[in-house]
Amino acid sequence: MDLRNGFDIKRYIRTIPDYPKPGILFRDITTLLADLHGFRAAVDELAWPFLRGGIDFVAGIEARGFILGGAVAHSLGRGFIPIRKKGKLPSRVIGQDYALEYGVDTIEIHADAIKQGDRILLIDDLIATGGTAGAAIDLIRKSGGEVVAAAFVIDLPDLGGATKLKAKGVKVHTLVGFEGH
Numbered sequence: 001m002d003l004r005n006g007f008d009i010k011r012y013i014r015t016i017p018d019y020p021k022p023g024i025l026f027r028d029i030t031t032l033l034a035d036l037h038g039f040r041a042a043v044d045e046l047a048w049p050f051l052r053g054g055i056d057f058v059a060g061i062e063a064r065g066f067i068l069g070g071a072v073a074h075s076l077g078r079g080f081i082p083i084r085k086k087g088k089l090p091s092r093v094i095g096q097d098y099a100l101e102y103g104v105d106t107i108e109i110h111a112d113a114i115k116q117g118d119r120i121l122l123i124d125d126l127i128a129t130g131g132t133a134g135a136a137i138d139l140i141r142k143s144g145g146e147v148v149a150a151a152f153v154i155d156l157p158d159l160g161g162a163t164k165l166k167a168k169g170v171k172v173h174t175l176v177g178f179e180g181h
Contacts, residue, residue, distance in 0.1 A: 009045070010176045012038035013154065027154050027178055029064060029125050043068065045175050046151045047075040050121055055148055057081050057114070061107070061124040061136055062088070068153065069123035081113045081120070083136050094143060098135035107135055109143065116144035126154040127174065130161030137168055149173055156180075 012032040019026040032038040046068060059081040060069020066082060073080040086095060086106040093108040114120065120140050127133055127150070137147050147170050155162050155174035162172045 007037065007041040009038060009041055009153070010178075013176070013178075015178075025178070025180055027126060027156070029153055032153070033067060039071075042153050042175065043071040043075055046123060046153070046173070047072045049151075049173055050076060050149070054119055055121045056118045057145075058121045058123055059083055059109070059136065059140060061122070061132055064125035065123050068125060072121070072123055072151070076121075078121075081109060083107050083109055083139065094139065096135045096139035096142065098131050100131070107132065107139060109139060111143075114140060114143035114145040118145045119148045120145045121148055122150040122170075124150075124152055126156065127152040127161040127165070127172070128156045128159045130159075130164035133161060134164055134168065137165065137170055154178060 012035050014028040014031040016026040016028055032042055055076055055078055057079050058069050058073035060066045061083045062085055070080050086108055089108055089110055092111040094111050095106045095108040097104050097106050122136055124133060133150055140147050149171040150165055151173040153175050155177040157177050158180055165172050
C-alpha cells in the first residue's frame with residue numbers, strides 16, 4: 001500500500017511464521033521502527049488525520065503503542081498517556097479487565113491522567129481481535145475522556161477488531177492491512 005507520500009510501509013514489516021505459536025503469522029514492526037524513513041512515515045501517517053487539532057492527549061497501549069504514541073504525541077504537540085499492564089504504574093490507578101483466549105487480563109492508567117471531556121487519540125501498533133484496544137477505550141471513557149479515534153499501523157481484518165471498535169462508535173485509522181492471522 002502506498003501512503004500519501006508514496007512510501008510503502010508494508011514492505012518494512014517483517015512476518016515471522018509460527019510465532020508465538022504454530023499457525024500464527026506474527027507481524028513484527030521492529031524492522032519498520034529501525035528504518036529511519038519507515039518510522040517517520042508511520043508516525044507521520046498516524047498523526048496526519050489529526051493535525052487540525054481536536055486532540056487533547058495521545059494514549060498508547062503498552063509496549064509498542066508507547067513508541068508510536070509518544071512520537072505521534074510529539075508530532076501533534078500533545079501530552080502522552082501510557083496505558084499499562086496491571087501493577088506497572090506507581091500512583092493511584094483505575095483499571096479495566098478484558099478477556100483473553102484463556103482467562104482475563106487488566107490494563108490501567110493513572111486515576112488523574114484524564115479529566116472529564118478530554119479528547120483522546122488511542123495508538124497501538126496493531127489491531128487484531130480488538131480485546132486490548134476495546135478495553136483501552138472503555139478505560140478512557142470510564143475516566144471521563146472521549147475517544148476521538150484509534151489509530152494503528154496494522155489491521156488484521158480477518159480477526160474483526162476494527163469492526164468491534166467501530167461498533168463502539170470509535171473512528172479507526174489504519175495504515176496497512178494483512179489478510180489472515
